[in-house]
Amino acid sequence: MPVIIVVLVVVAAAFIAAAVPILRRMRYLPLHRYAVATRRWGLPAPNQSREEFLLRRTRIVRGGQTIPPWSWLYDIHEYDYISIPTGTVGLVKAKIGANAPAGRRLSKYVDCDRFQSVTKFLKGDCEQGVQPELLRGGEAYAIDPQVFDVYTVDSLPADFPAKADDLRLVSVDAEDVGVVIVTDAPAPDDLRAPAPVVEGHNNFQKPWEFLWNGGRSGPQTDILPGGATYAINPLFARVVHIPTRELTLTWGTKSGSEDRYDSELGPLKVTIQGFELEVELTQTLSIPPHAAPFLVKRFGEDADGDVGDHKSTAVKRFVGRVLGEKVRGYFNERASGGEIDRFLHELADTRGKLKVQITQALAEVQVDARETTIGEIRFASDELNKEYREYVVLQQQFRQLEQKLLNQHVANDIERTQLEVHKAKLSAQLDVLIERLGLDHVKRMEAERIRAGATHAPIILTGGMPSAVPIGPVQPSERIAIPAFDATEGLDVFDISPGLPSPNERTETGAPE
Structure with missing residues (x-):
């Protein structure tokens, strides 16, 4: 009996002596940190690299748990959670996997718990490079930095093919619609029209669904409604903002620093009988939502800088090339071989015919013309302006006398x-x-x-x-x-x-x- 007791005491002492170092190595993870535990030992399967074998046995230890003490069995590294600022998105680039096909900017989609499961990612026939899925802002992620690089608005490399502003949520104003231009998809069948509607992509926020369902590149027929924000991968598509409210466009001198839809509409000048006149002209119009994709397809598919508060290049080009050219050509035709007095007397007729021509020109691009207004007409010369004002006064007096005579005849x-x-x-x-x-x-x-x-x-x-x-x-x-x-x-x-x-x-x- 005493021998048994002695043996038990010795065994207990040995157990305690062995457990104390192990217990000392155990540590508690704070809530704001996580650990990546990768097994050190093991034999890879045939046709499997040792790196892949080890990574398949990597697991994430969340904050608020105890880290395993078996350092001889696991490589353990602690990290702060990766936070994505609110109102932005995070891009993920994989360091392992197969090479993506040439010509594609995004890799194949793999469902891997927002890149927090390396095992799922490796089992999903993964590819290296930038992933199509985004990390939503306002959340924190436990991602193995040995496998993935995460880019945010604060950590985007200078040589990356996107800018920091591209990682912000796409916000479409209530008075606008968003036309999506897909850049990473097969070419469309019809190069003259926007790409056809594709189902299931949740407003282009799931590029993999868009591609699986046969989506094509270029401006899309399906638009983004205004009054909402969207998380769109900047390497997959960009969004052009098209105003659907009524626009008022004026011909005149603009400041070079102003960003306006009518920036290409300079002063409207007409030469009659060798004299140069400046005409004040205002046109209001409205772009229906269904016309926005066709407008972008024709005038702004290749434009850059159509994000944020920038005015749409497509609308600027449309205004300058369609509206500006039509008005300039019409006034030159009216002024050709005419007289100043006749030109001034026929302004009402000029306005009516001009409105018809503008309405027809805008209808060709499915845009609605509203009001055409001809304002003040000035001579380029101050002396002629003075004489013209005197002429206008005499005209008014003549019309008053004519009216008095008419009134007397009636009486x-x-x-x-x-x-x-x-x-x-x-x-x-x-x-x-x-x-x-x-x-x-x-x-x-x-x-x-x-x-x-x-x-x-x-x-x-x-x-x-x-x-x-x-x-x-x-x-x-x-x-x-x-x-x-x-x-x-x-x-x-x-x-x-x-x-x-x-x-x-x-x-x-x-x-x-």
Whole structure:
């Protein structure tokens, strides 16, 4: 019994002596760090490199765990988690794997837990080079730096084929649409039209799905809606921002530092009769979303710098080459062999015809024309401008006099009509008197009135027929003023009541003679 106890004590002491160094080597990983543990020993399989064999046995130890103490069995390295800044993406470049086919910028996609499982990556027929999958911003990753290089906006090499700004999320304004130009895909079948729609790529954020489903390079028919952000691999595609709001374009001198859609529209100058005139012109238009890919395909497929706040090169080229050339050609045609006075008088007609031509030209590229406005017209010479202003003042005075004359003609026509009505009323009045009193009696009444010096207008009988033309002083012919006329005015009740004597037939006492 004592021997057994002694043996147990010796064994326990030996165990404790062996465990103490092991326990001392164990250490706890803080939460912000991770460890990569790679097995040191083992025999590779046939046709397998020793490096690949060892890497297949690599595992990640997350922060908050204990690192294995068996340093004789594992190579253990500690790292800080790889953080991707919010609002950006991270690119991953693999150091191991097969060589990617020539002409491809991105390697084959492998699902490997966002590059945090080396074993899955190696089992997935991996390729070296930049990977199509991105690391989203705002997260931290435990990635083996022996196998992968991770590039962020803060660590992108100077010789990398993308810029730091390309690693920011693509933000498309609510008033824009994003036209995607795929750069790493087979060429399209039709080089004249945007590439056809491909399903399943989640707004081009999964390049591998796009390629598996037959996607082609170049501007895509499928657009990115505005008001959202997108994580797009800059080596796979770039995004051109096309405005869908109403654009107002002006012809004039622009500052060289301004980034404008109408930067190519310089001052509009027209030469007529050897004199140079400057015309202020404004055009508003709207680009429908479905027209944006065709616009980019025709004018901006090869353009660079169409990211961030830069105005679209495609729109600038379209404005300059289509709109600018059409307007310049139209005004040169109108001015050819013409006269300045005629050119100025026909501005309304010029505007109407110009709008038709602009509408037709824009419709060819599926763009909607809105309002065409011709503003001020100036001579290049200050002296001619002064003379032109004086000419305009005289024109305005002439138009005012023309309007006054027209108004006077209208007033005279009204007065003539009123006079005819007045004459008709007088004639009707005379007819009533003749009907009630008889023609002889009426003639006798008029004769007595004339002898008595009646102040109101007498009735003149010509050829036995009443003309009802009032006699009075001649009025100036420039304007005839006609007073308001009452059909009963100037009539006495005795004039229209048979059997009642007139005032001249009564005595002073009022009794009949």
